[in-house]
Amino acid sequence: xxxxxxxxxxxxxxxxxxxxxxxxxxxxxxxxxxxxxxxxxxxxxxxxxxxxxxxxxxxxxxxxxxxxxxxxxxxxxxxxxxxxxxx
Numbered sequence: 381x382x383x384x385x386x387x388x389x390x391x392x393x394x395x396x397x398x399x400x401x402x403x404x405x406x407x408x409x410x411x412x413x414x415x416x417x418x419x420x421x422x423x424x425x426x427x428x429x430x431x432x433x434x435x436x437x438x439x440x441x442x443x444x445x446x447x448x449x450x451x452x453x454x455x456x457x458x459x460x461x462x463x464x465x466x467x
Contacts, residue, residue, distance in 0.1 A: 389451070398429065398437045401450045405457050417441040418457050 402409055407427065409415045414425035419441060426442050440447030451462060 396450050398439060398450045401454060417444060419444050
């Protein structure tokens, strides 16, 4: 019998990088880490990365006025809740 390996959210966040998730979601980043926002009809790159207070890499879109961590991005782009975003 195989026992599944359980990881907590913080461990997963470290293992699943935001740039990797962007690539998997089809978000094409420029050299400065900006892209067209996948959440609205964007014509100029408004999606960007920034560092949070704890040094974690986060994303933000100015016109949308939203951002977050890698899980928030996956949930918003794919229309999932947190448990489905882990799969």
